[in-house]
Amino acid sequence: QVQLQESGPGLVKPSQTLSLTCSVSGDSIGSGGHGWTWIRQHPGKGLEWIGYIHSTGTTYYNPSLKSRLTISIDTSKNQFSLRLNSLTAADTAVYYCARTSVGYAYADYWGQGTLVTVSS
């Protein structure tokens, strides 16, 4: 059974950098059979796509975040990560990682999500 688990700080200060990791079990990130995605949800709001990475190194970023965002992959640890810098309160959200099909890019397995609060 595929499982994803986000990890990282729950509280980050403004202007700092957020680093989150998604640990995957039940599937091999390096196999190339799927892509891997970050999505966030502001409190009480809808879903916002952050970006995508494939084991080939292909990445796609949301242009609204691209200047502050890096998504990377570590096939040896079966993990992928997100780094978002210059944080503001507007980055306060629940961050989800998800497995994404290569074709239609639907997210079929999700982590439980981690709440990140940006506050001094």
Added chain:
Amino acid sequence: DIQMTQSPSSLSASVGDRVTITCRSSQTVTTYLNWYQQKPGKPPKLLIYAASSLQIGVPSRFSGTGSGTDFTLTILGLQPEDFATYYCQQTYSTPVTFGQGTRLDI
């Protein structure tokens, strides 16, 4: 960016009802359209992908139709566990975008 607009934003229904939620895209997404269900405090759950394909394990009372710019999610015979928020998502082009959500209440 492709804008996704769902209607209605919220609706009330009863157990056993038939419910239809509509999603419209600002430009064609062919059939690159997915539907998710989200309950409070939980991640979204994939229901339908590629506009009309039922995800494994999802009850057959859920169905999706449409192509191009207009799509529908239908639930036949609402069950108590179906009361949740539903989102459409286009994956035709990046950035991937979601509808604003439809909250389905009892």
